[in-house]
Amino acid sequence: MIVTVTPNPSLDRSVLLDRLDRGEVHRAGGVHVDPGGKGVNVARVLTAADHSAVAVLPTGGVEGNSLAELLAPEAVSVVEVPVEAATRSNLTLVEADGTTTKINEPGNALTTGELEALRTRLGEVATRARWVVASGSLPHGCPDDYYAGLVRTARGAGAKVAVDSSGAALAEACAAGPDLLAPNLAELTELAGHRPADLAEVAATARAVRSEGTGSVLVTLGEHGALLVGDESAWFGTSNARRVRSTVGAGDAALAGYLLAGGDGPEALRSAVAYGSAAVELPGSRMPTPKELRIEQVRITEVDESGRLYPMSP
Numbered sequence: 001m002i003v004t005v006t007p008n009p010s011l012d013r014s015v016l017l018d019r020l021d022r023g024e025v026h027r028a029g030g031v032h033v034d035p036g037g038k039g040v041n042v043a044r045v046l047t048a049a050d051h052s053a054v055a056v057l058p059t060g061g062v063e064g065n066s067l068a069e070l071l072a073p074e075a076v077s078v079v080e081v082p083v084e085a086a087t088r089s090n091l092t093l094v095e096a097d098g099t100t101t102k103i104n105e106p107g108n109a110l111t112t113g114e115l116e117a118l119r120t121r122l123g124e125v126a127t128r129a130r131w132v133v134a135s136g137s138l139p140h141g142c143p144d145d146y147y148a149g150l151v152r153t154a155r156g157a158g159a160k161v162a163v164d165s166s167g168a169a170l171a172e173a174c175a176a177g178p179d180l181l182a183p184n185l186a187e188l189t190e191l192a193g194h195r196p197a198d199l200a201e202v203a204a205t206a207r208a209v210r211s212e213g214t215g216s217v218l219v220t221l222g223e224h225g226a227l228l229v230g231d232e233s234a235w236f237g238t239s240n241a242r243r244v245r246s247t248v249g250a251g252d253a254a255l256a257g258y259l260l261a262g263g264d265g266p267e268a269l270r271s272a273v274a275y276g277s278a279a280v281e282l283p284g285s286r287m288p289t290p291k292e293l294r295i296e297q298v299r300i301t302e303v304d305e306s307g308r309l310y311p312m313s314p
C-alpha cells in the first residue's frame with residue numbers, strides 16, 4: 001500500500017479561456033472542478049491503476065466537504081483529519097493553446113493540535129504502507145520543518161518516504177534524508193541555489209542533493225521529460241504529448257507512475273514519463289489511467305558523470 005499525506009489540499013477549479021488578456025473581462029468556455037493537492041492527485045492515479053492507496057489530509061468547511069465528495073466517485077480511500085478552517089480553492093486558467101496559469105491560495109493555517117493530529121494519523125496508517133508520499137506546499141503559518149517530522153514519523157512506521165514540496169519545507173525535508181525527492185526544475189533550482197543550465201548540470205545538481213542523504217532524486221523537466229539519479233546511475237526519459245491540454249498535476253502523475261513501477265531504476269522512470277505525458281493530454285487536473293498511457297513512446301537514455309547520453313534499448 002502507498003499512503004499519501006497532503007497538509008494543504010485544494011479544490012481545483014480550472015477555467016477554460018481562448019486566450020488570457022490581463023485587465024480584460026473573459027467569458028469562460030468551460031469549468032472543471034477536481035479534487036486537488038499533490039498527494040491527493042498521487043492517490044487518485046494509484047487508485048485508478050488498482051493499486052492500494054490511502055490519502056491522508058485535513059478537511060475543513062464547505063470546500064473540505066466538496067473535496068471529500070469529489071474523491072468518492074474515484075473510489076479513493078481517504079483518511080480525513082477534520083480541521084476548523086476551510087480547505088483552500090486553487091484556480092487554473094487554461095488557454096486554448098494549452099498555456100496554464102495557476103493561482104494557488106496559501107491555505108488557511110492549521111492549529112498546532114490539528115498539525116499534530118495529522119502527523120499522528122499518518123503514523124497509524126503508515127504502519128501498513130510500503131511508501132509514504134508527502135507532497136505539496138504547507139498551509140499558512142505551518143513550521144518549515146513539518147515535512148522533516150513527517151519523514152521521521154513515516155520511517156518510524158517502517159515505510160519508505162518520498163517528498164515533493166518547495167522552498168524551505170523542501171530544504172528541511174531534505175535534511176531528514178527521504179528515500180526519494182521529486183522536485184521539478186524550479187524546485188531543484190531553489191534547493192540548490194542556482195539554476196542548472198543543461199541536462200549535465202541537472203544531473204550534477206541532483207547528485208549533490210543525493211550526497212546529502214536523499215536516496216534517489218527524480219527531477220521532472222516539463223516538456224523535456226524527467227531525470228532520475230539513483231544509487232547506481234542516472235537516466236533521462238522523454239516522451240512527446242500529442243496535444244497539451246493542462247499541465248496541472250503532471251508531476252503528481254509522474255511520481256505515482258514511478259512508484260507504481262517499483263520506485264527504482266530506469267523502468268520506473270519510463271513509467272513516470274509515460275504518466276506525466278499522459279497527464280498533460282487531459283483537461284483540468286484529470287489524472288491518467290493505465291489505458292491512457294503510451295509507454296512505447298518513452299525513450300530512456302543513460303546519463304554518465306559528464307552528462308553524455310547513452311540510448312537504452314526500448
Ligand SMILES: Nc1ncnc2c1ncn2[C@@H]1O[C@H](COP(=O)(O)OP(=O)(O)OP(=O)(O)O)[C@@H](O)[C@H]1O
Pocket residue numbers: 183184185219220221222223224225226239240241244247248249250251252253254272273274275276277280
Ligand atoms: N508539455 C509536455 N509534453 C510532454 N510531457 C510533459 C509535458 N509537460 C510535462 N510533461 C511530463 O510530465 C512530467 C511532469 O511535468 P512537470 O515537470 O511540469 O511537473 P511539475 O512541475 O511537478 O507539475 P505539477 O506541480 O503541476 O504536478 C514531466 O517529467 C514530463 O514527463
Ligand SMILES: O=P(O)(O)OC[C@@]1(O)O[C@H](CO)[C@@H](O)[C@@H]1O
Pocket residue numbers: 008010012035036037038041090102104135136137138166248249250251252285
Ligand atoms: O500549492 P501547492 O501545494 O504547491 O500545489 C497545489 C497544486 O497546484 O498542486 C496540484 C498539482 O500538482 C494541484 O492539484 C494543486 O492545486
